[in-house]
Amino acid sequence: MALQGSTAKMRMRLLVGISVVACILSVPCDARLHISKRFGAGLDVVLDNGSAEELWFSQRLDHFNGADNRVWKQRYFVNDSFFQPGGPVFLMIGGEGPANPAWMTFGTWLTYAQKLGALCLMLEHRFYGKSHPTEDLSTANLRYLSSRQALADLAHFRTVIAAERGLTNSKWVAFGGSYPGSLAAWFRLKYPHLVHASVATSAPVQATVNFPEYLEVVRRSLASENVECPLLVKNASDTLLQRLQDPKTYENISKDFNLCEKLQVQTDMDSAYFLETLAGNFMDVVQYNEDNREFEGVVGTNITIKVLCGVMSDASLGDPYNRYAAVARLMQKTFSQKCLDASYTNYLRDMRNTSWSGPASGGGRQWVYQTCTEFGFYQSTDSPNQPFSGFPLPYHLKQCGDMYDPSLTKSTVADAVLQTNEYYGGYNIHTTRIVFPNGSIDPWHALGITQDISDDLPAVFIHGTAHCANMYPARSQDLPQLALARDHVYLLLQKWLKQ
Template sequence: MTTKVTCSFPVSVKMALEARVLRVCTVALFFVFSVCAVGHGRVKGFRRFGHVQRAQRGAPSEEQWFTQRLDHFNGADIREWKQRYFVNENFYKPGGPVFLMIGGEGPANPAWMQNGTWLTYAEKVGALCLMLEHRFYGKSHPTVDLSTDNLRFLSSRQALADLAHFRTTIAETRGLTNRKWVALGGSYPGSLATWFRLKYPHLVHASVATSAPVHATVNFPEYLEVVWRSLASENTECPLLVKKASDTLVERLKDPKTHDNITKDFNLCSRLQIQTEMDSAYFLETLAGNFMDVVQYNEDNRGFEGATGTNITIKVLCGVMADSSLGDPYARYAAVARLMMDTFSMKCLDASYTTNLRDMTNTSWDGPAAGGGRQWVYQTCTEFGFYQSTDSPNQPFTGFPLVYHVKQCADYYNVSAEQLAEAVAQTNEYYGGYDIRSSRIVFPNGSIDPWHALGITQDITANLPAVFIKGTAHCANMYPASSEDLPQLSLARDHISLILQQWLKQ
């Protein structure tokens, strides 16, 4: 499933590249900020760190633990569990506000407590900074395993109730009841920041909802349409070459005699086996994911001290696709796949749906998909959809239609297409989709980021402003400033800062 959303906490690139389950924020071999992590379909959002290093702001933050109810909506259920959180008091001034960074679909990364634009804002206004890890991700384990029966306690509504109880209790114990609280998040956590202000206005004074997909939808073909336009912005021929390569591969997959060559061309871990449409769709989506991930996080400056990253950008991929010395477009497509594997030190590519199914149905906290994949895809099957299908003619890939994504819900969790559709409808009914009736929420989005299609890109009211940043990717405004930043990105960060300062005076 491809459900990218991403500005969240860390996940493994191995999961991002192999399972492509959480493209969000974009999110555990290489860690990403789970504050912006929705993947390109499977909320892949599991982003990789950028290459620019940044100085850290203060000593590392130690993890702390907060007692939560397992089910906030059943008074008869008294079960409890421990939720992880982090604190940075370096900038706090008595009487100052409280900034609450919301965790998302991956482990909460304490690097956020030392880096990121939100700390610049906090320093200006004397804010106390907190970050709460999302239930069922990272070390926040409410149940003994990830069985489908236990995952029923994983939802955005339960997560918001966690935030509300955390905010209320911490405010009482730390003497912060009369302080103004600001919620922040990117990707899926950006949506949570929106809905926290919407559903608990008495607890949250304002929110910064970066790259937030606020509208749930089963089918999200617009994602790949933005990928086409983003590739074309670098070179108009680039998406055409990608499409030609993808179409060629689809034709070759129909002939079993070509499978040995395809196995070699893409350096697969085992001989390509195409026994069902799910096998071919998973393979094709895995390869398309190379382009989807790079577009989603293009030049977003995720680098921090001690982080391992890459500077592979749209420009790099389109350069490979335009290099005729590598052969025809199909050969260049294979070269892109090998480049990505080399970059992340992957010896081979496991593109087997059978392996993926085994991993995704492993319910252990030690399982290969427990870093966020099994959990996030469950949320897409029971709340959001977000499936980046090839059902639109205006995109460069072939072979992974909506039916492929929906079938995974049945395979992993026994969720039917009808149940999925009803769940997505209920989500929009509960939160309002694009029709947000609230105040003091700012919505930054980047034009390169495919997730902006489900977000707010135009002002709703003067008190619900959009900050649409031309030429930037998923959650770019959340990362530290760089001398290489586009002028409009720098201006956007400053504009958001001024908006926050104004709201904190209200």
């Protein structure tokens, strides 16, 4: 959603991203914490303008162990301004970042709610934002962080709130984008007696260990603006990779990319982290290209594919390597970074911090744990059809052992991903009344549903749009096909709520 400029080397996406709480991704929909995997939305700055009151709900720590009676408080929000007696209940699902109360005031789902007389609720995901089930984020405690526990949270929340508010017979509709989009689909799949329909936007429903297709979509998205753009990026990335083999170049590289400290490359992880960090400038911009997140308080959304390819095509800046460095400096300036921290050692230190006040507690430590234990989603350079160099799958997998537990290896991650797809069905999801909107620019569509499965499981593939675009408030410059997609989702909801 996620999805997630960066203020620190906590890295994600979003899926979270969007996390709707974030869309995060992630998150799968930060000004923005840069979480390494770009799952979801990334962690958009929380805009608490006082328009939505924080409410709290008691949840079990472990829904699947009847002998464990520990409980904790989960944050949620309510907007009842559109509710009409007998109307539906809309439940916005939180994801890999803090739940953003701006979603209780803005967003396409509220347009639907006004037309359909819906009560609107948003539930923050366990272990994100202020929803702290345990005293810290130790690896032992993170075993209670999973999509299955999150779905059980949703089910219990729906059951109790329905009883308390007299909504047991109301039709509930789940909404989510990026990782929360997957949760919206899986909520309908696993608890069909509790949720009547779902809107699963930009939802990566197929877990996969290696996800080089993400960067393949980045290449195509850059080429859609300028066919030479990904070629120039590849030239620059290859040149940098070559220079990293020679320690004599490190001082110049440090100056070129305005690093916070002189570049140190002692292991393959150091160079891979640096190369992925720079590729992230393009990955982030493509994922959120020309979106409408300004309402969430996200800065810098004027940086688009067109802007980046314009820099890469500007011969006055020097060769492609120098233009690549100019992109990095542009992103630093845009997001008010004094310098770029490209140290894997610093990143690892932050990600190992288990405190709720730690630098990765906004979502980075939690989400990467979920990738190691459920989803994979590693955006590697293991494809010849993408423009970046130097961060293959082993680099991503090693982080699981480095950050959490040495027992998290290639085989254990692969087993976890297999179990996820066995449990949810991956691409072969079988249920009814879920719509899957995706954008062609968004790299996450490669793991989503982009063609109708059935009349009751339709896809809405929106050409020219990025991650979770249909969830954001409409504006005059929206593409016609984006406006039509929003209308199509509304018509489906209208039809399904009559069934």
